[in-house]
Amino acid sequence: MLDFTAQEAAPETKYLRDYKIPDFTIETVDLNFDLHDNVTHVTSRMHIKRQGEKDAPLVLDGKDIKLISVILNNANAEYEVDDETLTIHNVPDEFDLMIVNDIDPASNTALEGLYVSNGMFCTQCEAQGFRRITYFIDRPDVMSKYRVRIEANNAKYPILLSNGNEIERGDAADGRHFVVWDDPFPKPSYLFALVGGRLGMVEDSFTTKSGMDVVLRIFAEEQDLDKCPHAMDSLIKSMKWDEDVYGLEYDLEIFNIVAVSHFNMGAMENKSLNIFNTKCVLAKAETATDTDFSFVEAVVAHEYFHNWTGNRVTCRDWFQLSLKEGLTVFRDHEFSSDMGSRAVCRINDVRTLRQHQFAEDSSPMAHPVRPEEYMEINNFYTMTVYEKGAEVIRMMHRILGPEKYRKAMDLYFERHDGQAVTCEDFVKAMEDGSGIDLSQFRLWYSQAGTPEVDVKSSFNNGKYTLTFSQKIPDTRGQTNKKPMHIPIELGLIDRYGNELLPNETILLDLKKSEQEFTFEGLEHKPIPSILRGFSAPIKLNTDLTRDEQIFLIGHDSDSFNRWEAAQEISTDIILKLVDDLDNGRELDLDYAFIDAIRLVLTDKSLDKAFIGEMLALPSEGVLGQKMDTINVDGIHEARKLVVAGLATALKDEMLAVYHECNTGESYEFTPEAVGRRRLKNMVLGYLMEIADTEIYQICKNQFYNANNMTDEISAFTFLVNSNSPDRDKAITNFYDKWHHDQLVLDKWFSAQAMSSREDVLDQIEKLNEHKDFDLKTPNRVRSLISVFCGLNQVRFHDKSGRGYEFLGKNIKALDPLNPQIAAGLAKQLTRWKSFDENRQNMMKKTLNDILAQDGLSKNVHEIVSKSLD
């Protein structure tokens, strides 16, 4: 008993090294759900077999369940229960077990297990939600065949869905009906799903390359059905792409997607019954931005791709999460690149990686792509596991080359279809399928932290030498790391812009702490284009001069490095200005840089979306990562001055570009149209920084006359951030026009949370009390709190500490309702060491204050305690 109390106080840590195969497996499970508004009765009939130690008892996981009965082979079983388990001693080697229990979906605000969202029953079982439905061996290496009968009121819940094929339906007593589903593929419990509700549906179909017809359905609330065609279109494109690129076909005659408004993350790949956050599936021109359209396309693809990378081949344990997530993110990135602009996709993916994953890697929550320990697995659905994990697959793809990569992927599926496997199994398949040695490369899975690589160049008698050195920073629990295998894609360019290397670009295998690469027979010193396409997730420091960087902006054949050169120059300029401002000096913008940007801006041969990205300065967050102690106010002021400086110097060009792109065309989601809107809104953002009445008028016109949300919300965001006399009217107008549409209303909250006006803290506190603010709706919490604390660096870190108090108060209020989302918010406080002493103290005070809360969840506890120690 004493032990138990101690455990409650400090949640126990799980370690990868403790992995043991489960003592039992559950071959089949037959579930009966009797859905009622205030209670759900669950009956589970399992066929269980021993596969481990002879005398081991059967231990099932369960949480917040009301147990009614346990029957083993037709007799009442003797069992023990505690908060987390049900144990039966002395069980035979093979037996049937029937469990009856009740659950209460209506009061489930954690949104794990079975819950109610807007009157609809739905489930979320990854990672450990199934144990909140019934007692089970709730781990991914137990794979079972499911048959599911759902019974509910016919009028309130006409649609009843689960995984696999519908095999029976009929009426039941008291105005109720039932449907029976059967999934022929054995699966882990985290892929189980159930939906019951009154939902509309759009339907289409797809014929696989082996000729199977698949019915495709998207279910949503009736008023949202006109927002489903884009997701359907994306689904069909994904199915085709997976056949073309990976040779992978869909494997059932039905594929369902359900849109749900209360959802902890983006979407979930449950076998043949994907459940989506409405934000990741609904899109139409009037309500969704171009970014939303791309996001929907990517998430639909991501979940669909999981059918092979995640479901057919799944994870042995949760430490292997990146096995499915890193790989599936890599696949959806490649899909998006093939559907739109490859260069622009790469730029956006790298921007996200830097802003969020690099930040995580330098925080107390830093962990390897394959973590070795966790207290709460939900805290490890991270940028590292997903985005860095995807970069790790991308590097293998680059090292193997597309043909060998495909051969190795084929081998992976041939070996592991139907199994629950490890990251090591994946790498082994990559090695065996390609014949390429990846032994050193494996360190990418086990060493945390972003590698830092320095390059020095020298030129002597026609011989050009690049000297690389790498170091991997210490992270929590990891020091003295080994040098990694870093694939560095390189081009060398002469002063006329010609590529000097055979095939333009080569791959350097950097493997040692220090390593030289030489190139002979060159007439002049070349200009190096290093790390093309961002071939490895590292921080690179070169000795390129400003002139060479400007040359690359204009001449590099690798679009990523053209963008990168512009990012580096603007970073240098802004950081130098932060210093200068401290010393009473003013902005003195480099003319050569302005000219280079002018050339890009007016280059008719360039893709407009790419020009837009070339103009996008690094965010305040990314700039902050370059400083030992983040000067939040200095960065904000300097960045604003550089924006204003560029806008002043290029005003005429920007106005011309604005009008050229502002065609008044009706909305189309095509790369060209998206590019025009991106560039138009980018230059409008610059111009609003030096706004006169003419520019305010342009912005106002765009706001009131836009025929699509991209233009409307851009103009709205600029107005909200400005001192325009029309600001308050715009805020009221947008609310009145859109408050009935929850996803658009989220944008209304976010636009205000992003504002860098000095009164934003007052606004945020008011919005926190607004009648439409709701802690139980994760999208709303994110739209206000995560946006403010995660993206508005200068105001969240206000020196008064009000931003921290605001966050702390919300975390404490949210934790009892939804610990998963509360823990996500707490991550915003982990990087306190990067700020000045005053802010550090206030952030630590907030952390301690949260830690002192009674009954704090394991989720928040893990984040807060790890950041404090």
Ligand code: TRP
């Ligand atoms: N596996 C999901 C994905 O596609 C993510 C996920 C994990 C999730 N846990 C969740 C989604 C909880 C919603 C709620 O990446």
Ligand code: ZN
């Ligand atoms: Zn995923």
